[in-house]
Amino acid sequence: MAIYTANALKAELNERGWRLTPQREIILNLFQNLPEGNHLSAEDLCNKLQEQGDPISLSTIYRTVKLMARMGILRELEFAEGHKHYEINQPYPYHHHHLICVKCNKTIEFKSDSILKIGAKTSEKEGFHLLDCQLLIHAICPTCQRSLFPN
């Protein structure tokens, strides 16, 4: 589990002239306590927050999640359902990649140290500051291969 305290978040935010708010802290906590492999859409996040008694507006959720992705705290995952998913961004060996069936959206996670190395080396070479690197494999799962005339 990552241990990313509210204070660390505050320091990073303040450094750029931004502020730590209860909403941002709550959202960070929620992601940190999410079991590995879970990823949430903005809507999912909104519901979960409501359930746990910390309702936060959808606007703020969208803004916060985007901000944290840009800070490298969250990973922005683009599957094929038409909306983004977010999860906490952790280093190897928690870091993982996704194999996705383009027909039924079934998703399998897998890990790879060497991909992480390639990502780091590539961004360094270009002078970029690495935030996240993810291998996205689009494929057709065994079940969907068998169904001959799906949509």
Add this chain to the structure above:
Amino acid sequence: MAIYTANALKAELNERGWRLTPQREIILNLFQNLPEGNHLSAEDLCNKLQEQGDPISLSTIYRTVKLMARMGILRELEFAEGHKHYEINQPYPYHHHHLICVKCNKTIEFKSDSILKIGAKTSEKEGFHLLDCQLLIHAICPTCQRSLFPN
């Protein structure tokens, strides 16, 4: 350059009970003649087709591009602008990956044989039929690193 003839497309389509239409053939041709590294959004594609004297409706474009991605003919690229881009899907050494600045969307392409191998091995292991594999690196480019308070 890939040489993927209209006949090959027709064969693949008919095999599944689908049909080759002039629109599909035109769209395939356009992508095949696109210089390496170019990728188009649905809107881009619509404009380009209009310009070249082959107007095709936006609905058909969305349908065709989705179909071809599912067939493995096109790659679906998800950058951060909020809409998808498409390009022809080619094997190594044409196959490439993307390093993207999350602030200004500057994109750098790079190639990697080993990623392709990891993608192939992973999908094979899970019994998936590989369509496309792309490493997506989110980072901050040198220019945006220097600008301290950008959005």
Add this chain to the structure above:
DNA sequence: ATGAATATTGTGTATTATTCTCAATAAGCT
């Protein structure tokens, strides 16, 4: 070749994720 069966197209409309606007509030600095 011809015709029947049905996949595909184009037009317009609907949907859905995400962003924007703006007044009210609250975090951070002096």
Add this chain to the structure above:
DNA sequence: AGCTTATTGAGAATAATACACAATATTCAT
């Protein structure tokens, strides 16, 4: 404690994509 201004919440606006359906065109069997 007060001032400055970043942030929030509510709702409206935007934009990408999907959908519905009548008209058309491709395929396959004859």
